[in-house]
Amino acid sequence: MPAEDEHTHPHPHDDPHNPLPDTRRAVRIGIGGPVGSGKTALVAALCRAMSEDLRVAVVTNDIYTTEDADFLLRNGVLPAERIRAVETGCCPHTAIRDDISANLDAIEELEESLGPLDVILVESGGDNLTATFSRGLVDRQIFVVDVAGGDKVPRKGGPGVTSADLLVINKTDLAPLVGADLGVMQRDAAARRGDLPTVFLSLVEDRAAKPVQEWIRGLVP
Template identity: 60%
Template sequence: MPDSSLPSSAAPSSSSSAHEPARRALRVGVAGPVGTGKSSILATLCRELAGGMAMAVVTNDIYTDEDARFLRSAGVLPTDRIHAVETGACPHTAIRDDISANLDAVEDLEAAHGPLDVVLVESGGDNLTATFSPALVDAQIFCLDVAGGGDVARKGGPGIRGADLLVVNKTDLAPYVGVDVTRMVADARSAREGRPVLALSKEDSGSVAELAAWLRDTLARHRAGTLVPRDPGPMAPHSHAHPHP
């Protein structure tokens, strides 16, 4: 289900050449509720792009390093390029309010393995309000899945409304959970006012290629200096019945 606002697939970007100055990696946050497939999205991106990009990953769990162990066992990156943060508290806090542990992890990876092209930062599973601080990431992916219900996209929330890319994941499960993917994606596009939406299944090579192309395009804009981090958080524009003072 292609989205015209997504870039077309292109050859993988290469790491910085010997003639270019070292640059800070593009930092991309991946947020969304528990079980929506955030770790699977990270694994898919690494499988598709690590051959042509220098990549690293930071995962967040409250009390474990389970997501990091999943990625290491999948063999998508060298194990020392996957760093686990155990937040010990609300996962939203660690990506938005007190980002120090995540920022330290990102900077440590860049210092140890740089120059890197991309660092992916996975939030711990949170609710529809989870968004990253723009001080931590340059672009944000928000993930829903069809098993969570076809009505979730139209319920809105900062991540759904304002993330740089909304992924409606696990579309291959739609027949088993009674969800109309076309309707769910249409609701998501309406809520997002033209920002890109991607219907994704890791079993569908076309949608995987679109996801990889989005990251390539975002990296190109980061390198060109035209990517401006946006904050889709609670203070993003909104409307309701009474006026602000």
């Protein structure tokens, strides 16, 4: 029996799946991060901004509910037929890295029912700093943290922070209220990530999530 605090899931860098083939299809973007970091609000903002001129669809992941998909539907960011909800029934990172079959099925259903798409956003359920997506599921990964967790979060690292293709430090408008130093976060993120990009975001001040939107648009053929 493993010790109570022993992590029995595969190591985050052990991806059991082959990378997606380099064919003409929708770009798949994984969006992960801790609970409450603002992933669903970011997905909503991206859908509103990009669906004006791109063909966008979304797959959400929750353990036992469809809460994130319901939020997107209530806010009318996309027609209902462009949103699929996956109930993972397990740790969120299992469904985006280890057993990705339910997400692949949801993506296949979207592509079959909607025809050609430009972007598919796959939102993970709330997880910790080890959350990473399989390259058999997505082409690029965005990892979202927020300043409410303190300016030490980038310094803590973890595969989500250090290896994501884009790190989003969210809710910057809260920094003065929680005593977070954005300069420290920027310095520590650069030290952890090297040349990988980091953007700072406040959806209160930028409802279109412009820096994230521009990064995604740069990936669309």
